[in-house]
Amino acid sequence: MRTVAINASRKYDVVIGQGLLQNLGKMISEVTSGRTAIIVSDDNVFPLYGSTVKEQLLSAGFEITEFVFLSGENSKNLDTYGKLLNTMSEKHLTRNDVVVALGGGVVGDLAGFAAATYQRGTGFVQVPTSLLAAVDSSVGGKTAVDLPSGKNQVGAFYQPSLVLCDTDTLKTLPDAEYRNGCAEIIKYAMIEDEALFEKIKATPIKDQYEEIIEICVKIKQLYVESDEFDVGKRMFLNFGHTIGHCVEACSNYEIPHGQGVAIGMVAITKAAWKKGFCSLELCEKLNELIEYYGLPTKLPFTAEEMFGASLSDKKNFGKKMRLIVPESIGKCRIETIGQDDFMTWLKSGGAQ
Numbered sequence: 176m177r178t179v180a181i182n183a184s185r186k187y188d189v190v191i192g193q194g195l196l197q198n199l200g201k202m203i204s205e206v207t208s209g210r211t212a213i214i215v216s217d218d219n220v221f222p223l224y225g226s227t228v229k230e231q232l233l234s235a236g237f238e239i240t241e242f243v244f245l246s247g248e249n250s251k252n253l254d255t256y257g258k259l260l261n262t263m264s265e266k267h268l269t270r271n272d273v274v275v276a277l278g279g280g281v282v283g284d285l286a287g288f289a290a291a292t293y294q295r296g297t298g299f300v301q302v303p304t305s306l307l308a309a310v311d312s313s314v315g316g317k318t319a320v321d322l323p324s325g326k327n328q329v330g331a332f333y334q335p336s337l338v339l340c341d342t343d344t345l346k347t348l349p350d351a352e353y354r355n356g357c358a359e360i361i362k363y364a365m366i367e368d369e370a371l372f373e374k375i376k377a378t379p380i381k382d383q384y385e386e387i388i389e390i391c392v393k394i395k396q397l398y399v400e401s402d403e404f405d406v407g408k409r410m411f412l413n414f415g416h417t418i419g420h421c422v423e424a425c426s427n428y429e430i431p432h433g434q435g436v437a438i439g440m441v442a443i444t445k446a447a448w449k450k451g452f453c454s455l456e457l458c459e460k461l462n463e464l465i466e467y468y469g470l471p472t473k474l475p476f477t478a479e480e481m482f483g484a485s486l487s488d489k490k491n492f493g494k495k496m497r498l499i500v501p502e503s504i505g506k507c508r509i510e511t512i513g514q515d516d517f518m519t520w521l522k523s524g525g526a527q
């Protein structure tokens with residue numbers, strides 16, 4: 176078992192290890208004063224782990240309510256959020272009670288936003304069960320739901336009181352979801368940690384979950400503690416994401432986030448080489464690692480198509496764009512460009 180203590184506007188532990196669900200009731204009772212818990216989960220994860228979590232909370236003296244919704248990004252919306260709030264209200268949850276998010280990033284983001292806003296903030300515990308949620312979304316306090324006009328358009332910064340990452344749950348994760356998580360881990364290696372890059376090149380991530388998740392959480396910690404509200408340094412976590420988001424949008428979100436990020440990292444690194452920021456060798460090493468994890472490397476859309484997607488991304492609207500550009504493994508820089516220049520970056524990145 177490993178523990179990373181996060182020191183943000185709220186202090187909390189991220190506990191990583193095998194068999195943690197078997198001790199969940201006790202650990203959650205230590206961070207909350209209320210004795211009612213609502214388990215929020217999706218219809219893939221709840222049948223797998225819901226009964227263990229329920230038994231644990233019951234034996235620790237909690238009264239339990241559950242809220243299980245249809246899995247997938249399409250559920251991360253105002254409708255599900257409203258239903259969750261109404262369930263919390265019907266069950267008379269108070270500010271002292273606790274929302275337990277059992278699932279991937281969709282569950283964590285939605286449950287977290289409900290916890291942040293119900294009665295101006297209730298207790299909140301993250302139990303990430305996807306690799307992406309373990310290394311990324313469960314730590315750092317970003318919570319949100321989507322609007323029809325865009326992802327994560329309504330949300331709040333709201334840190335959990337505890338993150339409990341039981342690596343045993345990752346055994347049931349579908350292979351495609353495993354690879355999506357791997358893309359984010361490669362991102363951490365590229366922005367911060369050459370040793371991590373070598374470690375996941377030498378041994379598959381799934382054979383060393385505990386250690387890799389701890390390393391990634393510590394990297395995320397660095398960025399969150401120095402820029403909790405995302406006005407500066409946290410931007411580095413967007414490496415591969417600007418082009419990645421264009422790819423996702425152009426595919427109508429048929430291409431999952433992890434694959435978009437993988438393609439985006441390869442493209443921005445190729446462009447960085449063409450523009451003299453890094454070596455060809457860096458491009459080749461990144462390509463190799465991304466292929467090793469079964470992730471795509473080729474841009475499936477034209478520069479025009481992706482440029483169009485960047486224009487309709489509200490985050491970019493009328494602004495200078497800030498690209499995270501690699502210099503070497505573990506070291507990136509911020510390049511501020513005019514929006515028009517983005518076309519040359521896309522073309523340098525290999526887009527037709």
Ligand SMILES: NC(=O)c1ccc[n+]([C@@H]2O[C@H](COP(=O)([O-])OP(=O)(O)OC[C@H]3O[C@@H](n4cnc5c(N)ncnc54)[C@H](O)[C@@H]3O)[C@@H](O)[C@H]2O)c1
Pocket residue numbers: 217218219220223246247248251278279280281282284304305306307308311312313314315316317318326327344345346347348349352355
């Ligand atoms: N808050 C943040 O900082 C942050 C960061 C990155 C991503 N996100 C958000 O996270 C979401 C993506 O997260 P995700 O990739 O975990 O998606 P997800 O929650 O949809 O999970 C992916 C799939 O895996 C299934 N699943 C999860 N754990 C499982 C397990 N142990 N066994 C079997 N199936 C399991 C889910 O039911 C789902 O079908 C997006 O909405 C994204 O915006 C948030």
Ligand SMILES: [Zn+2]
Pocket residue numbers: 359416432436
């Ligand atoms: Zn991401």
